[in-house]
Amino acid sequence: MRILLVEDESKVARFIARGLSADxxxxxxxxxxxxxxxLATAYQYDLIILDLMLPGMxxxxxxxxxxxxDPNVPVLVLSARDAVADKVGHLELGADDxxxxxxxxxxxxVRVKALLRRGPVNRASVIRVGDLELDxxxxxxxRGSRPIELTVKExxxxxxxxxxxxxxxxxxxxxxxxxxxxFDGVFSIVDVYLGRLRSKIDQSADHKLIRTVRGVGYSISxxxxx
Amino acid sequence: MNVxxxxxxxxxxxxxxxxxxxxxFGASVYFGLRxxxxxxxxxxxxxxxxxxxxxxDERVTDKRLPTIVNYLNEKFAPQLNARFIxxxxxxxxxxxxxxxxxxxxxxxxxxxxxxxxxxxxxxSEAFLPNGKRVLVQVxxxxxxxxxxxVEVGSLYGPIEAVLSGLMMTFALGMPVIVAVAIGGGxxxxxxxxxxxxxxxxxxEHISSNNLSERLxxxxxxxxxxxxxxxxxxxxxxxxxxxxxxxxxxxxxSHELRTPLTILRGELEAAVQQERLTPELLDLVGSALEETxxxxxxxxxxxxxxxxxxxxxxxxRVPLDLGQLATSTVEQMLLLAEExxxxxxxxxxxxxxxxxxxxxxxxVVVNLLDNAIRYTAEGGSISVSAATQNGWATLMVADNGAxxxxxxxxxxxxxxxxxxxxxxxxxxxxxxxLSIVNAICTAHRGEVEIASTEGVGTTVTIRLRPADGHKAAxxxxxxxxxxxQEWRVQ
Numbered sequence: 165m166r167i168l169l170v171e172d173e174s175k176v177a178r179f180i181a182r183g184l185s186a187d188x189x190x191x192x193x194x195x196x197x198x199x200x201x202x203l204a205t206a207y208q209y210d211l212i213i214l215d216l217m218l219p220g221m222x223x224x225x226x227x228x229x230x231x232x233x234d235p236n237v238p239v240l241v242l243s244a245r246d247a248v249a250d251k252v253g254h255l256e257l258g259a260d261d262x263x264x265x266x267x268x269x270x271x272x273x274v275r276v277k278a279l280l281r282r283g284p285v286n287r288a289s290v291i292r293v294g295d296l297e298l299d300x301x302x303x304x305x306x307r308g309s310r311p312i313e314l315t316v317k318e319x320x321x322x323x324x325x326x327x328x329x330x331x332x333x334x335x336x337x338x339x340x341x342x343x344x345x346x347f348d349g350v351f352s353i354v355d356v357y358l359g360r361l362r363s364k365i366d367q368s369a370d371h372k373l374i375r376t377v378r379g380v381g382y383s384i385s386x387x388x389x390x
Numbered sequence: 391m392n393v394x395x396x397x398x399x400x401x402x403x404x405x406x407x408x409x410x411x412x413x414x415f416g417a418s419v420y421f422g423l424r425x426x427x428x429x430x431x432x433x434x435x436x437x438x439x440x441x442x443x444x445x446x447d448e449r450v451t452d453k454r455l456p457t458i459v460n461y462l463n464e465k466f467a468p469q470l471n472a473r474f475i476x477x478x479x480x481x482x483x484x485x486x487x488x489x490x491x492x493x494x495x496x497x498x499x500x501x502x503x504x505x506x507x508x509x510x511x512x513x514s515e516a517f518l519p520n521g522k523r524v525l526v527q528v529x530x531x532x533x534x535x536x537x538x539x540v541e542v543g544s545l546y547g548p549i550e551a552v553l554s555g556l557m558m559t560f561a562l563g564m565p566v567i568v569a570v571a572i573g574g575g576x577x578x579x580x581x582x583x584x585x586x587x588x589x590x591x592x593x594e595h596i597s598s599n600n601l602s603e604r605l606x607x608x609x610x611x612x613x614x615x616x617x618x619x620x621x622x623x624x625x626x627x628x629x630x631x632x633x634x635x636x637x638x639x640x641x642x643s644h645e646l647r648t649p650l651t652i653l654r655g656e657l658e659a660a661v662q663q664e665r666l667t668p669e670l671l672d673l674v675g676s677a678l679e680e681t682x683x684x685x686x687x688x689x690x691x692x693x694x695x696x697x698x699x700x701x702x703x704x705x706r707v708p709l710d711l712g713q714l715a716t717s718t719v720e721q722m723l724l725l726a727e728e729x730x731x732x733x734x735x736x737x738x739x740x741x742x743x744x745x746x747x748x749x750x751x752x753v754v755v756n757l758l759d760n761a762i763r764y765t766a767e768g769g770s771i772s773v774s775a776a777t778q779n780g781w782a783t784l785m786v787a788d789n790g791a792x793x794x795x796x797x798x799x800x801x802x803x804x805x806x807x808x809x810x811x812x813x814x815x816x817x818x819x820x821x822x823l824s825i826v827n828a829i830c831t832a833h834r835g836e837v838e839i840a841s842t843e844g845v846g847t848t849v850t851i852r853l854r855p856a857d858g859h860k861a862a863x864x865x866x867x868x869x870x871x872x873x874q875e876w877r878v879q
Contacts, residue, residue: 179658244647357724
């Protein structure tokens, strides 16, 4: 998969590229608007990550021109502007997603993957992590043979963790997906719910699935490489 | 009536001035008329005295003095003209004395002889035994037989009658004039001041949140128009300054985002490194936690700046404050349970307001988050919503640490912390209440906070109830409150 990254802030570009490369993407990075548009129209990219404030041509202009030529390539807009009007405006112009700086790299990766699997979405009804099983249709969760009773919120939290298994999810990502924007900053709520979830899933098992990465967030994985 | 109001004071001054001017005018008319009348009477008396004197002078040389009595009676008829004439010689012998006047008011016999003052004619006066005043003109005539004194006089009464008539006119007329002038003046000034009242009402209503509004300008070309225009220009400058500050904090938060992104990205990359020692991992994790907090602060600062600048488009949809409170309490209940805090929620549905659901939810979240944070283990929090006194109110009360009274007025200020050490330990961005305040103000509502140290804190927000939902809110008021209580064992 080949991704074009148009970002003038070299350090930001560097760590995004590094993160994407680690996930086995091929990344082309350009730092100004004009060459961004040139590359975007010259090659067939699988995804374009676009910063808005660029020297030369703005991200908004690139998006406008790009959509006239290629209405299909997924575009993820990165911006420090978080006003609702900015988001809506760019989504209307044809952006597929909008991420506000500063963002967690994990979140960017989650979103990139989500955009790339848009075509044939892999939404299997049953997700498994180790011996933990979650059935999206019947909303049943089992660990081994033991059924686990979860509240609605705990279920939503677990589903979000499991559908991004192996990835570290930041608390603000979790809040945004499982709660809503109003809870931004109330990180304790994530900790409390995760504590509960963990006690239900991991307490009686000697193989712990949920892992805390200090400062980054939580992840669920088979534990083979943790 | 406000005795300090301009129109009252202006009327009072004006009335005072008018009264003193009228008194001055009346006095000058009175004294002027009196002196004129006196002079006129004196002139007549003097003329007659001279005539009598000439006659006597003539008759003395003709030796016809004894005939003078009849002559004077005939020629001057003093009793008919309400005058008295007396002619005496130096020794005091009376040569002629007129009869009692026909109006019986003046009896010449009882008029005392005025003291001798001059060799020439002089004005004098005398008082009758009954106290009446008599004007007397004395004219000494030097004859070969010695000096003869002619006195001609008349009562002061008629002059007094004219003067007291004048006084009466003044006494009756002046109060009427003054009353009319005060009434008219009061009405006129009040009319002029009514515009001032309107301007005052509008000015009261303008605060830092609606600085873009202006005072009404009455295009009258007068001082008031100039004043309102000057005030409007002043507000424009204030508005500019305010916007500048808000833009500044927006720009700052904005500029902070890029370096924050880099910082976070680099640190996250560091965490992924597999050769990090646990100690180093812990350090990087701690740094990441701080960048996350910094991000929250920057985000929230931006929210407050935008709300304060009035640049945020608020959604206006009908929503139920009671339901919002109940559902948010349910969502956050676990946080309270962690600290064994009892949450009591008395928020019946039907407290209808119009507003932005996600922002109002943030208000409830922030208030609850604060309450849980500052309430000790085992404490209790009560949340209630109701429609009362024309407001939709939401109240969050806790029995936590409370806020010292000197800190209370500042809690809505950005980054203000009542107890620096404890608050930092408890987390939070220091912007929670600023956001609550900004959101409520943007909804044209208000926030009130009451707190007693060691007893607890109560925050009340008041929002305007939705129009057209009055019936619904009345229903809610009369309904039995839905009491929900969760307890932690």
